[in-house]
Amino acid sequence: MTERVDDIVEVCLLAGKLMLESGGETYRVEDTMVRIAASFGVSRSHSYVTPTGIMFSVEGTNVTRFIRISERSTDLSKVALVNHISRRISSGELSLDEARNELERVQQQPLGYPLWQQTAAAAGASACFASLLGGMNHFLPSLLSGGMAFWCFEMMHRLVKIRFFAEFFAAFVAGGIVLLMERTGLVRDVGNMMIGSVMPLVPGLAITNAVRDLMAGHLIAGLSRGAEAFLTAFAIGTGIAFILSIR
Amino acid sequence: MMIVELLLSFVASSLFGVIFNIPKRLLPHSGFVGMSGWAMYMAAARSGMDGVAATFAAAFFVAFVSNGFARRYRTPATIFIVSGIIPLVPGGTAFEAMRHVVMNDYNAAISLAAKAFMISGAIAMGLIFSEVVNQLVKRRP
Numbered sequence: 001m002t003e004r005v006d007d008i009v010e011v012c013l014l015a016g017k018l019m020l021e022s023g024g025e026t027y028r029v030e031d032t033m034v035r036i037a038a039s040f041g042v043s044r045s046h047s048y049v050t051p052t053g054i055m056f057s058v059e060g061t062n063v064t065r066f067i068r069i070s071e072r073s074t075d076l077s078k079v080a081l082v083n084h085i086s087r088r089i090s091s092g093e094l095s096l097d098e099a100r101n102e103l104e105r106v107q108q109q110p111l112g113y114p115l116w117q118q119t120a121a122a123a124g125a126s127a128c129f130a131s132l133l134g135g136m137n138h139f140l141p142s143l144l145s146g147g148m149a150f151w152c153f154e155m156m157h158r159l160v161k162i163r164f165f166a167e168f169f170a171a172f173v174a175g176g177i178v179l180l181m182e183r184t185g186l187v188r189d190v191g192n193m194m195i196g197s198v199m200p201l202v203p204g205l206a207i208t209n210a211v212r213d214l215m216a217g218h219l220i221a222g223l224s225r226g227a228e229a230f231l232t233a234f235a236i237g238t239g240i241a242f243i244l245s246i247r
Numbered sequence: 248m249m250i251v252e253l254l255l256s257f258v259a260s261s262l263f264g265v266i267f268n269i270p271k272r273l274l275p276h277s278g279f280v281g282m283s284g285w286a287m288y289m290a291a292a293r294s295g296m297d298g299v300a301a302t303f304a305a306a307f308f309v310a311f312v313s314n315g316f317a318r319r320y321r322t323p324a325t326i327f328i329v330s331g332i333i334p335l336v337p338g339g340t341a342f343e344a345m346r347h348v349v350m351n352d353y354n355a356a357i358s359l360a361a362k363a364f365m366i367s368g369a370i371a372m373g374l375i376f377s378e379v380v381n382q383l384v385k386r387r388p
């Protein structure tokens with residue numbers, strides 16, 4: 001039995017780790033782990049999740065495990081996949097080994113969309129927002145500045161592992177491109193273009209997760225995600241302020 | 248003009264889905280959620296509602312539609328909410344606040360920042376109220 005409990009805990013931790021690393025809400029991770037354990041017959045288990053670590057313990061045994069989460073990315077389709085697997089486990093469709101195989105397959109999956117597609121999407125989204133705020137003549141210039149900002153963010157994030165600096169740098173680049181275009185007389189309405197270009201950097205997931213975690217009563221997770229969202233907003237604001245001050 | 252705006256918000260929100268890596272088949276849905284949020288915001292703002300109240304109404308509506316999709320497709324509601332609330336983020340107000348900081352006009356900057364903060368709070372409250380409705384609906388047999 002003890003060996004089996006070890007295996008169950010292993011599967012629970014794998015599911016929790018995948019979800020947390022891909023940007024799932026903390027309460028969803030806790031809930032998923034306890035549910036998976038319960039459907040394999042471990043009815044009394046406890047999980048405690050923060051955005052940077054998972055603790056999982058089975059009551060009445062010595063099994064307690066801890067894993068540290070250091071890398072987080074945004075891949076909501078993985079959250080959806082793990083969620084789906086957990087539903088199938090709960091309905092008794094998957095055995096323990098099958099569940100582990102399915103989860104490992106999700107783990108090895110590459111990121112949902114390649115970088116060029118994401119950059120193109122960011123460029124398009126920036127252009128749409130700038131046109132929404134200021135009119136259709138903002139479309140083409142924002143395509144350039146928004147796309148460049150997102151690409152610079154990704155490149156800077158790979159180079160320097162400090163997320164907030166990468167966000168600052170990307171906002172700086174976006175503002176710089178818009179400023180150059182203003183100097184050469186291509187655009188006049190700097191404000192709406194800058195807003196549109198930094199839109200892809202806005203911490204939408206952090207805001208959503210912070211609110212949903214706070215609602216579920218996870219005060220620590222909610223506050224730390226809120227701090228993440230605030231710092232990101234601050235980094236973007238500083239980048240734009242830098243550009244405005246040299247304008 | 249209205250149709251162009253709706254189309255732009257639809258495209259923008261579904262493209263945000265790509266940035267957040269949501270499943271391909273759900274991209275149109277996230278676009279629809281973003282579009283309905285923007286439409287709600289515009290309708291409220293143009294009927295003379297305050298920006299904070301309009302944002303609250305729109306965020307409520309976004310989360311309401313998202314929860315509906317989440318039940319229908321058996322997937323986390325977050326997938327639809329994240330790209331849906333992006334158009335509501337007070338980018339313009341925050342930008343103006345930053346501009347005034349740079350001009351050393353702190354009085355104007357603080358009042359604008361307070362407004363941006365209130366709008367962010369309205370997004371959060373909209374999500375919370377919608378979740379309450381969702382739980383009440385779920386509980387009913």
